[in-house]
Amino acid sequence: MTKPRIIVIGGGIGGLFATNALLKHGCAVSIYEQAPALGEIGAGVYITPNSVRHMERVGLGDAVRSWGAPVGDKSYYFRHDGAPIAPVQVTDSSGWAANYGMHRADIVNFLAAGIPDGVVHCGHRAIEFAQDEQGARVKFSNGVIAEADVVIAADGIHSNLGPYVSPPSKPVFHGTIAYRGLVSADRLPDWPMDRWEMWVGPSKHFLVFPVRHGTMVNYVGFVPTDEQMKESWSAPGDPNTLRAEFEGWDPRIGAVLSHVDQCFRWALYDREPLPTWTNQRLALLGDAAHPMLPHLGQGANQAIEDGMALATILSESADILGALRIYEKLRRQRVAEIQLGARLNGLRVDSMSGYSDLKKRDEELAAHADFRAHLYAYDVVPFAKAALRTA
Ligand code: FAD
Numbered sequence: 001m002t003k004p005r006i007i008v009i010g011g012g013i014g015g016l017f018a019t020n021a022l023l024k025h026g027c028a029v030s031i032y033e034q035a036p037a038l039g040e041i042g043a044g045v046y047i048t049p050n051s052v053r054h055m056e057r058v059g060l061g062d063a064v065r066s067w068g069a070p071v072g073d074k075s076y077y078f079r080h081d082g083a084p085i086a087p088v089q090v091t092d093s094s095g096w097a098a099n100y101g102m103h104r105a106d107i108v109n110f111l112a113a114g115i116p117d118g119v120v121h122c123g124h125r126a127i128e129f130a131q132d133e134q135g136a137r138v139k140f141s142n143g144v145i146a147e148a149d150v151v152i153a154a155d156g157i158h159s160n161l162g163p164y165v166s167p168p169s170k171p172v173f174h175g176t177i178a179y180r181g182l183v184s185a186d187r188l189p190d191w192p193m194d195r196w197e198m199w200v201g202p203s204k205h206f207l208v209f210p211v212r213h214g215t216m217v218n219y220v221g222f223v224p225t226d227e228q229m230k231e232s233w234s235a236p237g238d239p240n241t242l243r244a245e246f247e248g249w250d251p252r253i254g255a256v257l258s259h260v261d262q263c264f265r266w267a268l269y270d271r272e273p274l275p276t277w278t279n280q281r282l283a284l285l286g287d288a289a290h291p292m293l294p295h296l297g298q299g300a301n302q303a304i305e306d307g308m309a310l311a312t313i314l315s316e317s318a319d320i321l322g323a324l325r326i327y328e329k330l331r332r333q334r335v336a337e338i339q340l341g342a343r344l345n346g347l348r349v350d351s352m353s354g355y356s357d358l359k360k361r362d363e364e365l366a367a368h369a370d371f372r373a374h375l376y377a378y379d380v381v382p383f384a385k386a387a388l389r390t391a
Contacts, residue, residue: 003027004149004320007138009126009161011038013045013104014286014303015154016111017054019119021307024058025315030146031115032138034125034155038112040104043180043264044211044218046071046196046297047107049091049376051304052098057381058308063110068100069210071196077365079358080201082250086366088196092376099376101196101209101218103182107300126155129164129282136281149320151282152310154303157269159288165279171269174293174346179221179242181263182211183256191217191256198349199250200365205349206246206253219256220294221246222268222349237265268293270343273336277328280321285310289331292339295346296375302335305380312384322391330380330387338375 003026008015011033022029047055047068055064075088091097112120128139129151136151138161153161157171185193193214199206207220223245239260246253270291277284286303310327317323348364 001318004314005147006030006150006152006314007032007136007146007148008152008154009138010153010155010159010286010288011035011108011112011120011122012154012156012286012303013107013111013300014288014307015152016108016115017058017304018152018154018285018307018310020058020060020111020114021054021311022314023115023119025311027311027315030119030121030148032121032124032126032140032146034123036123038108038120038122040108041264042182043104044182044209044216044220045102045104045107045300046209047100047102047304048297048301049096049098050378050380051301052100053379054304054308054381058114060110060114063113064100064102067106067110067212068102069193069212069214070097071099071101071209072097072194074192074194075196076198078197078199078250079362080199080204080249082199082252085200085362087369088198089369089372089376090196091373093373094377096376099196101211103211103216103218106212126153126160129161131279131281149281150314150324152285153282153288154285155288157271157287157291159284161282162274162284162288164282165284166274166276169271169274171271171291174268174270174343175224175226176222176268176346177225177227178266178268178294179223179237179245179263180219180266181237181260182216182218183259185210185215185217187259188217188256193217199253200349200361201249204245206249208256217256219260221257225267235265237263239263270339273332273339277332278324281324283310283324283327290335290339292335293342293346295349296338296342298338298342298375302338305378306331306335309380309384312381313388316385316388326384326387326391330384334378341371
């Protein structure tokens with residue numbers, strides 16, 4: 001069977017993982033990124049067993065273990081004053097522990113390192129898409145036109161190619177901004193580097209986990225805002241404003257924030273689940289298909305599941321258009337549930353917005369362990385193979 005020629009647009013975590021997975025499955029791939037070089041801002045991302053199993057499959061398990069900081073079973077939810085609420089689920093339902101805090105730059109670097117020379121084309125901003133029975137074409141702002149059998153748009157929440165698939169929809173602002181950044185572990189010598197910890201309080205929450213094999217502490221402070229801030233990953237935040245937001249909370253938070261010299265501000269947006277993810281030879285992946293709130297820590301993990309599903313299906317199907325329809329059918333419903341689940345969990349952790357009964361909120365956080373165990377246990381590969389068999 002001739003494998004399809006594939007173009008991936010966007011060199012973020014989603015596009016880079018998909019490229020690794022497609023290469024591993026013997027496909028001919030080129031990836032195009034608008035930025036002059038691949039890279040990421042200084043912040044953390046939490047990766048969970050449902051994506052780590054695919055990193056293992058494409059040969060990146062050692063990179064995950066050497067760059068990640070393993071997160072173990074002392075992970076906990078606290079009330080804002082430090083009173084313990086409940087443990088955080090850190091294994092899948094089989095008991096497999098593969099949760100890691102990662103520096104975003106590290107994950108992008110090792111995903112890029114797995115790709116041979118000549119496959120990645122930086123400085124290419126996709127602006128137009130066209131297709132017919134012979135193939136698909138992407139035009140870039142530098143005038144280059146690339147041709148392939150399949151185009152995967154992994155170009156993020158503001159996807160330029162998204163409107164070729166689904167009617168344009170506005171990102172939904174959730175009235176929250178996240179202050180995020182990293183503190184060197186040297187400055188917090190007593191900080192436990194083996195756990196994920198979250199403090200939840202009136203309309204705000206604060207999250208800490210280790211990254212880069214435990215040499216840095218990643219923090220995120222979520223606070224309400226009336227300001228309709230343009231969402232950006234790299235807008236600078238004011239450390240003093242951040243400290244003031246968490247004044248009077250557990251002194252352990254103050255200990256982290258006392259070392260913050262610079263941080264980023266990020267406005268929380270998602271979209272309603274899209275009605276469709278594919279248009280013949282074009283498929284959406286990652287945030288282009290399903291931008292979600294970070295309250296389940298699943299945006300990147302779901303992008304990785306998308307990439308593994310696509311590679312499995314495309315490499316085993318002679319019918320390209322049919323393969324993309326199978327991908328969409330397999331992924332759209334699962335991810336829509338996670339997008340909506342992230343909104344619901346946001347109401348829990350920003351307690352006063354939806355949960356005036358704190359005891360009920362605490363019980364729900366404790367009961368959430370079961371949801372996470374099943375979320376993490378999901379393996380998209382057997383589902384993709386079953387979908388191929390029944391198609
Ligand atoms: P992006 O990362 O947005 O990458 C898109 C890429 O496409 C970019 O490199 C961009 O430059 C490029 N691009 C855009 N337009 C074009 C174009 N026209 N032509 C060519 N290239 C283009 N997820 C988790 O799983 N766990 C977490 O703990 C977690 N925490 C998060 C915390 C924060 C504060 C944030 C902001 C997000 C978090 N996420 C988390 C979400 C996760 O980071 C995203 O869902 C994930 O990075 C999406 O990857 P992507 O590749 O689809 O999109």
